[in-house]
Amino acid sequence: MNSPSHHAYNFNAGPAAIPLPVLEKAQNEFINFQESGMSVMELSHRSDLYETIHNNAIQRLKTLYNIPDNYTILFLQGGASTQFATIPMNFLPADKKAGYVLTGSWAEKALKETAPFGEAYELASSKEDTYSYIPELPAFEQFQNDAYVHLTSNNTIFGTQWQTFPETKNVPLIADMSSDIMSRTIDVSNFDFIYAGAQKNLGPSGVTTVIVKNDLLENNNTNIPTMFDYRTHADKNSLFNTPPTFSIYILGEVLNWIEDEGGLDAIAARNEQKAQLIYDTIDHSKGFYKGHAASESRSLMNITFNLPSKALEQAFLTEAKDNGFVGLNGHRSIGGCRASCYNAVPVDTCIALRDFMKSFQDKHS
Numbered sequence: 001m002n003s004p005s006h007h008a009y010n011f012n013a014g015p016a017a018i019p020l021p022v023l024e025k026a027q028n029e030f031i032n033f034q035e036s037g038m039s040v041m042e043l044s045h046r047s048d049l050y051e052t053i054h055n056n057a058i059q060r061l062k063t064l065y066n067i068p069d070n071y072t073i074l075f076l077q078g079g080a081s082t083q084f085a086t087i088p089m090n091f092l093p094a095d096k097k098a099g100y101v102l103t104g105s106w107a108e109k110a111l112k113e114t115a116p117f118g119e120a121y122e123l124a125s126s127k128e129d130t131y132s133y134i135p136e137l138p139a140f141e142q143f144q145n146d147a148y149v150h151l152t153s154n155n156t157i158f159g160t161q162w163q164t165f166p167e168t169k170n171v172p173l174i175a176d177m178s179s180d181i182m183s184r185t186i187d188v189s190n191f192d193f194i195y196a197g198a199q200k201n202l203g204p205s206g207v208t209t210v211i212v213k214n215d216l217l218e219n220n221n222t223n224i225p226t227m228f229d230y231r232t233h234a235d236k237n238s239l240f241n242t243p244p245t246f247s248i249y250i251l252g253e254v255l256n257w258i259e260d261e262g263g264l265d266a267i268a269a270r271n272e273q274k275a276q277l278i279y280d281t282i283d284h285s286k287g288f289y290k291g292h293a294a295s296e297s298r299s300l301m302n303i304t305f306n307l308p309s310k311a312l313e314q315a316f317l318t319e320a321k322d323n324g325f326v327g328l329n330g331h332r333s334i335g336g337c338r339a340s341c342y343n344a345v346p347v348d349t350c351i352a353l354r355d356f357m358k359s360f361q362d363k364h365s
Contacts, residue, residue, distance in 0.1 A: 009349045012327030013156050013302065014179070015199040017344035021260075022203075022253045040249045045242050054239070057252030064255060064264055067188050067211060074210040074230065075238040075248050080106075080178045080197040083208065084113035086228050087150070087174060087193070090220040092118035096147035099123030104131045104155035105333065106176060111150075123149060131158040133294040137166045148172040148192070154180035156200075157331040159304030159338065160297040165190055172216055180301045181209070182258060183343055184268040192216045198247060200301070201343050203254045206247035258343070267343055274341045274350040275300040281357045288361045292336070306336040313337060316360055323356060 010017040033040045036049055043050040058073045067073070076082075092098050092114060100111040102125035114120035123143055124135040143149060149168045154161040156179045165173070165186075172192035181196040188194065192213045199205035210230070217231055226232050232240050258267055279298065282289040282305055292304040307313045313336060320328050330336035339353060 009323075009325045009352055010327060010345065011325065011339045011341070011349075011353070013200070013331070013338060013340040014197070015205050016201075016327075016340060016342045018203060018250065019254060019257045019344045022250060022257050022344075025253060026250060039246075041246045043245060045239060045245055050245055051239075053245075053249050053252060054237070054243070057248055057255060058237075060252060060255035060259065061209070061211075064182065064258060065186070065188050065211070070214050071188065072212050072214055072217065072234045073238075074212065074233050075243055075251075076208045076210055076233060077206070077244055078208065079205075080176055080195055080208055081109065083176070083195045083210070084110040085117070086230070087148075087195075088114040088117040088120065089224055089228055090230050091172070091174075091193075091216065092120070092147050093221060094118060096145065097121060099143045099146045099149045101125070101135065101137065101149070101151040102127055102131075103134055103152055103160055104158045105331075106155065106157075106178075107150075107152040110152070110176065118147075126160075130292070131155060131160065132292055133297040134160055134162055137168075140167075140169060143171060144169070146171050148174050150174045150176070152176045154178075154299050154301050156302045156338075156340070157304075157334060159291070159293040159299045159302045161299035161301065163296070172213075179342075180299070182255075182264065182267070183271050183301060185264045198251050200340075201254075203251040204247050206244040207251060209251070254344075270347060271300045271341065271343065274345065274347055275303060277347075277350045277354045278303050278339055278341070278357070281354050285357075285361055288365060289357065301340060301342055303339045303341065304330060304334075304336060305338075310335070312364060315364070319360060320356060325353065325356065328353075 030039055061073055097119040098114060100107060100120055101123050102108055111120055124137050126133050126135045149171055153175050161180060174193040175191055177194050178197040179200045182201050188211060193216060194211040196209050198207045198209060202209060212230060217234055261267060282291045289305045307316055317329055328337050328339060330338045341350060
């Protein structure tokens with residue numbers, strides 16, 4: 001069950017797998033991009049050649065997500081975690097509060113980062129059950145006067161995912177989609193602000209994608225430091241300062257790969273197939289493998305599970321590593337095991353994991 005010589009069975013939670021065709025194209029263009037005599041990393045971000053890369057990435061994102069014209073796409077630095085503070089800095093006025101839906105550690109961190117800028121509170125939570133399910137929002141009357149509602153669409157640590165998104169009516173809905181962006185079709189018009197670090201489904205670390213409704217930008221706070229004001233970057237097409245050019249180049253090629261693969265419907269169907277291979281193995285293991293997430297909240301991106309003992313979990317992880325599997329350790333905060341099946345993880349890699357899980361169970365039962 002050894003992995004292919006050119007590639008590991010990569011289940012890393014992030015930075016994560018990048019499509020092999022994208023890596024191969026980048027390798028071919030690395031030293032001399034389009035006969036420029038330079039690498040993409042050497043191009044001026046003010047050059048026509050780089051602006052074409054930049055604008056093509058924006059257009060591919062618009063096309064794949066069918067993003068309405070009244071939205072702006074930004075490519076920012078600092079990771080999704082920087083947005084935890086930048087969002088309230090821009091959108092939380094002194095006379096309002098913001099409601100946060102807690103579904104795991106990242107949502108907790110987002111809520112914590114609002115403290116220097118205004119009032120925020122826990123709108124709904126599944127913390128009492130170790131974040132094993134996605135909670136329902138309370139009645140609209142409870143948050144109808146809020147500045148915004150914030151949620152995390154997929155939780156990488158606990159392996160849960162919103163299956164459908166809540167209706168917040170006239171209250172802006174903000175979503176951290178770092179770990180499941182571009183994994184399925186969504187209606188962007190249901191959101192006012194979407195943000196995502198690229199390093200799970202969109203490409204390498206170093207760039208954060210933001211999709212923001214123009215109405216929200218027009219009504220944000222004033223007296224914000226220039227670099228933390230979203231309008232700064234919207235006005236300059238994310239070229240106010242030097243952007244992470246190589247990361248944006250790879251992001252654009254990943255989006256092109258999604259198009260070549262048949263678009264988001266095809267990607268979503270494949271993601272369901274991959275996840276089902278592993279969930280079926282868990283469900284039919286007679287308790288040898290135990291999934292963390294409630295069945296109705298299961299993530300297609302991050303499959304979390306435990307074995308009957310910590311000793312068996314360690315043996316599982318050791319044998320998996322010996323067989324070419326990478327990244328199956330659970331998050332350091334909770335332990336256990338986790339298989340991250342992002343877009344670029346091939347079906348064959350998930351089949352290999354299924355077969356390994358079955359053989360390990362047979363050996364240790």
